Amino acid sequence: MTEGGCLCGAVRFGVEAFNSAIFKCHCSKCRKAFGGASSAAALVREDDFSWLQGDERVREFQCESGFKRRFCPDCGSILPQYLPDYTLHWIPVGLLDSDPGVRLKQHIHVSSKAAWEVLDADTQQYREGFGS
Ligand SMILES: [Zn+2]
């Protein structure tokens, strides 16, 4: 199991297996939520995800799209997000304590990327979501 947690350590979670490679989402909403150029994340099925500690503390901001953006109320770290339509957890990989084994494979929503960001040429780029 790959474990991860927030900056203050109050919230901990575990992942048994990843359901995708790592991608970076460059949409404007991820930029706001993560405060960076993009969000580096991987998807995990419901059965492969568990909260290990502090799940009762997790705060949730639900976007209009239904996407649930979760965060720690104590330290402000982003936490595993949730895609209800796909029953998938969207794991920000910066939260992981060790190498998850999966690697960066895709940039998505590149059409919305910040003007100042320069992307590496070796990674697949999609103008919108996955595979588009
Ligand atoms: Zn925290």
Ligand SMILES: [Zn+2]
């Ligand atoms: Zn995004």
